[in-house]
Amino acid sequence: MTTLSFSNYFKNQKITLKRLLNEPLQLILVLSIIFCLGLFVLYPLYSTIKVSLMPNGHFDLIVYKTILNQQRFKIAISNSILLGIVVATLGTIIAFLFAYTLTRIQFPGKHFFKGMVILPIISPPFIFALSAVLLLGRNGLLTQQLLGIENFNIYGFKGLVIVQTLSMFPIGFLILSGILQAIDPDLETCAMNLGAKRWKTFTTVTFPLALPGLWASWLLIFVQSLTDFGNPLILGGDFPVLSVQTYLEFVGMGNLPRGAGLAVLLLVPTVSLFILQRYILRKKSFITVTGKSTRRSIVSVSQLIHVLLIFFSILISAIISIFYISIFAGSFIKLWGINWTLTFSHYIYAFDVGLQTIKDTVLLATIATPITVIFGMVIAFLVVRKSFPGKNLMAIAAVLMFSIPGTAVGFGYMISFNQEPLLLTGTMYILLACYVFRYVPIGIESGMAALSQVSKDIGESSTNLGASSAITFRSITLPLITPSFISAATFTFVKCMTGLSAVIFLVSASWKHMTTLILAQTENMLLGQAYAMSVVLTLIILISFAVFKNFMTLGQTSVFGGISHD
Template sequence: MITARNPRRINNGFHQLTREPALMIGVLIITGLLVLFILYPMFAAAKMSLTPDGKFSGSVYRYVLTHSQYLSAIRNSVLLGAIVASLATFIGFLFAFALTRVRIGGKKFFQGMALLPIISPPFMFALSVILLFGRNGLITSKLLGMDMANIYGLKGLVIVQTVSMFPIAYMTLSGILQGIDPDLETCAMNLGAKRGRAFLTVTLPLALPGIFASWLLVFVSSLTDFGNPIIIGGNFNVLSVQAYLEFTGMGNLPRGTALAMLLLVPTVGVFFVQKYIMKNKSYVTVTGKSSRRSTAQSSAALRIILTFVCAAISGFILLFYATIIGGSFIKLWGINWSFTLNHFVYSWDVGFTTMKNTLFLAIVSTPITALFGMAIAYIVVRKDFPGKHLMEFISMLSYAIPGTAVGIGYILAFNKAPFELSGTAFILITCYVFRNVPIGVEGGIAALKQISNEIEESSINLGATSAATFRKITLPLIRPALFSGATFAFVRSMTAISAIIFLVSARWNHMTVLILAQTEIMRLGAASVMSFALIIVIMVFIFIIMKVTGLGREQIFGTTK
């Protein structure tokens, strides 16, 4: 409903735009870019699925929704997502609770282990599971002498997705739990409640919205995951892979696009629900962080149990990484265990140019993504103009769009005049920027809301323009958020797969696509070397960012001690 205040606010917004030409130009350019590279590809994909023969028709969707092959893929995706979301959220909560509410040893180590999967290639854990538990797996074949080839399918996907996605829940819940005053539990226990009852009646209810939001985030991540299912999915067909196979393998563009659009419906819906929950999380942190202590009282037994759980999960993660490193030096995994450097030689010959191109594209796109996200955040938070909420919505929308849908949309939108960009570096960089810009926008909005408007207003009153004020005053103040967004953008660019697999070319290939190709032809040694090299490059970049900026791991990744 439109209130009486809205027309006045709109007039004030127009007045600000006309008073600041630079702001008007910036708003128009940003809006145009968001429409062109986010909305237009989705429109092109939707159009393809609804006009298979050039005329509007719902026949493709009717076919998909009435055939068991596709219905099975939908059911499998939902089942997998629900299982992984439940397990990953549970593990993420245990980690977050242990590191923020309980005094256990090795917190820095466990926090590093909880963040390590974030910087890994999307299917590195799938490759590790094959090497450990596959037909010629180290554990199943060499140590136990048993056949576990059925690791392919639901069982294997649950393992790899849970390990790779529980950090999403951990990062969300660590902030939620740290914001709940430990004295609330202490007060409950002083009134006669046992520790367990105090947790169940105080801490858990206050954390429930965050738990639900984390569950939804992991559910969407599982639903849209492409790298792991295509490697270890086996006969367990899921929607993201089915859309890819229909579009590329079978050449059925309308059907592949329709499947990608179906994948878009739950992800966008969950995105809005999660945003609503987190927007209203203020009642979770009722009294703020305790000024006297950051952890609640806990028993020795609880500390031992949580330490064991964190150690077990961390050991499992390290086992996966050790397997990748070991696989790089084994001649033929499961058959010939002799030491060799041939995989390094082969990977250098095959992958050096691809690694160089991958690094170049990520380095170019990273500062653009970070600065573009901060510019949007600054305009949305500090300026008042018609359509600013729509700008924020569109900029954040790409976070909810599955990579498969993005890749298909980009192919359809930019493969013909007037935007013939397929096969170029520009289309890959553009995809990176607009896929990752929500990270910078969200971080920038959070940082700007902590900075008083009076600082910038004083600068403008002294004659500085908005652009100069942003560059000289605001940007230095939001430096941690800027570099945090840049780090995440770099990592996501280096480990992308689902969107860019549609956009790579012989000239501009990507390391993850090359690793996938090596895995498919069972060159697991080479795939291990390339995965290991990719992780090393990412870790070196993060180390350089931390040294150059002086920011700690907590600031870079937005987590708490």
């Protein structure tokens, strides 16, 4: 090498080194994320499994033997599966009909119907169980007061099927309406041009194309039903299910190993279905999203079926609204079924006993939300845009939590963080950690969406127009990721406000949660108070929607806040 190229070489090395100075930062970031995921995702899982396998400090299958031999656990397992299958099937059918009606038939008031379906997704998970007592209980408005049915037993299988189907079919609806919208109506038209009758078109084209979506919907509802905690706790009656048994085993019996064993049993199907969905069903999707065809196919069903479908949708929406209205009404009525005088006393009581709880709940959700979303977005950024060893493991660990039932998460956290040096039980940190790591997949999802918004080109074009990375971040990246951030934050906030199954293991006298308070009040037959608290919770969520919306516009108007000319 000549002297010149030597000096050039060193000069370039120096520049590369300068840029490389960023790399240790990235390394530290990656390492700390992996550490956190290991500690708050894998370690609780490991502890749960360990406790169940080593109940007395050494390896012993006694826990599983007991669970699989004792009648009451066997019943709980088969009940859970039976309930899951029935609810998933019913829910998917309703979801499909609803989605089909809303995507394929034109009729007024569609937005209203969509809103009605979204409502169960954003409200506390057991709200239907609460109103089911009002409507279908012994003093129920429908059963006793209107229909005069005596001794109708809402507690048990029947009641659970009703409330779970109503509260869970919306998830299926979201999946299926997305898929039905993505099916090119031209395909249906084409099938008809080829001579297929309407019904034939439906069975040979529409239905097979929607099949992967139906599967996904079925599995998702099945898992939801399996992991549901609030509804069976309120309406379970003599119908024990796995998720409640896990809690009962801990709270009632103080039997940690057996609780752990039940949590593991709950975890096995959900995690395997998660893997199944992620790696098998995804490949089988036939849907080609063209994105161009906005025309709606209005040809595939006959007029009569149209009318029936619309009627069906109205019926379902009406049922949902009745459930919500009854909660609202119940919160103002002295004693449902006995004393119908209007009263504010439930609200006065709710604020007297529950004010601290409301504050705690809102505070924790408010702190957890930005952390969760930012953490998720950082992971998404690292996984999508960077390469480092252990990347796939990180991605899997980060989304794994979504497939773990809340009961197992809460249980795992409780037994993992109750001694030095990880003494977190009873503090706000255990609740925060639970929120952050349980809902970080939402942040990751939104991070992915945001990254697709902010293409490399856009960042670079800002750079070579003269913007430093700080300015680019402030004026381009930030406003562009704001919508994904806000929608993820909204969703996370709602989840933090309404989650019950994990939180019930982690709340303490110092840090309480509204859902557990509502549940306790329901248990103690303080129904009016529970309804009032539920209304307050729903209102907080609706207010938060408005606040987040305001944040959205805030993000947009301040684009040039930093570099504007005055």
